[in-house]
Amino acid sequence: MSKNQIASELSAPKHIAIIMDGNGRWANQRGLPRIAGHRAGAESVRRTVEGCKNLGIKHLTLYAFSSENWKRPESEIKALMQLLERFLKEKTKEMMAHNVRLNAIGRTDMLPKKTCAQLNKAIEKTANNTALTLNLALSYGSREEIVDAAKLIAEKVAAGKLSVDDIDNSTISSHLYTAGQPDPDLLIRTSGEFRLSNFLLWQLSYSEIVILDKFWPDFAESDLYDAVTHFHSRQRRFGAI
Numbered sequence: 001m002s003k004n005q006i007a008s009e010l011s012a013p014k015h016i017a018i019i020m021d022g023n024g025r026w027a028n029q030r031g032l033p034r035i036a037g038h039r040a041g042a043e044s045v046r047r048t049v050e051g052c053k054n055l056g057i058k059h060l061t062l063y064a065f066s067s068e069n070w071k072r073p074e075s076e077i078k079a080l081m082q083l084l085e086r087f088l089k090e091k092t093k094e095m096m097a098h099n100v101r102l103n104a105i106g107r108t109d110m111l112p113k114k115t116c117a118q119l120n121k122a123i124e125k126t127a128n129n130t131a132l133t134l135n136l137a138l139s140y141g142s143r144e145e146i147v148d149a150a151k152l153i154a155e156k157v158a159a160g161k162l163s164v165d166d167i168d169n170s171t172i173s174s175h176l177y178t179a180g181q182p183d184p185d186l187l188i189r190t191s192g193e194f195r196l197s198n199f200l201l202w203q204l205s206y207s208e209i210v211i212l213d214k215f216w217p218d219f220a221e222s223d224l225y226d227a228v229t230h231f232h233s234r235q236r237r238f239g240a241i
């Protein structure tokens with residue numbers, strides 16, 4: 001199915017989430033340093049954002065740096081942060097041209113000051129764009145997100161602003177970092193691993209999952225279209241018959 005058919009004939013998923021895995025192994029296979037894999041991965045990010053926009057997808061969430069990634073060697077963390085800064089600096093113009101709004105989810109206050117400043121600058125600049133919301137999950141862990149939501153809810157209960165009896169699914173959803181955005185309809189993970197890796201555990205409850213047996217730097221626009229086509233071929237019943 002062509003991308004035009006996907007975009008026009010079928011209702012596209014509203015929200016796609018991606019675990020971008022395999023940058024290190026991609027580099028390793030080529031005898032390159034791991035950062036070369038991350039650099040190639042950043043190019044895949046650009047292609048994917050463009051592809052999602054072409055398909056009319058309104059929300060894209062990319063797992064760019066997990067809370068566990070802080071355990072990596074300092075040199076790799078530093079290189080990743082520099083890559084992110086450069087990406088934000090260079091791509092803000094493109095995001096403006098394509099009407100893409102940047103958002104970040106995670107404990108972003110843990111990022112280096114310079115990275116955080118660059119991130120906030122891009123978020124502010126693109127705040128009024130409406131075609132696609134690009135959520136970068138940075139210093140993100142889903143359990144931490146749920147803990148943070150529980151704390152916010154507990155504070156409201158303690159202050160008498162919320163009654164325990166009124167807490168339901170929507171209360172939790174509206175206190176997560178993704179508050180106000182629909183849950184992902186589709187999760188894509190590259191590099192063939194069948195794991196959620198502490199990513200959007202609450203939000204992925206009903207998502208379709210596509211695992212691709214290729215590394216993230218090799219993820220092409222055609223893989224995105226195939227995943228979306230596959231998504232349409234699956235019947236989603238949300239527990240009903």
Ligand code: FPP
Pocket residue numbers: 020021022023024025026038039041042045062063064065066069083084087136216
């Ligand atoms: C997983 O591959 C990838 C990451 C931990 C970082 C993702 C970063 C990028 C795609 C590039 C920069 C991002 C942006 C938004 C500009 P891995 O390192 O775990 O690979 P491995 O499992 O093969 O070691």
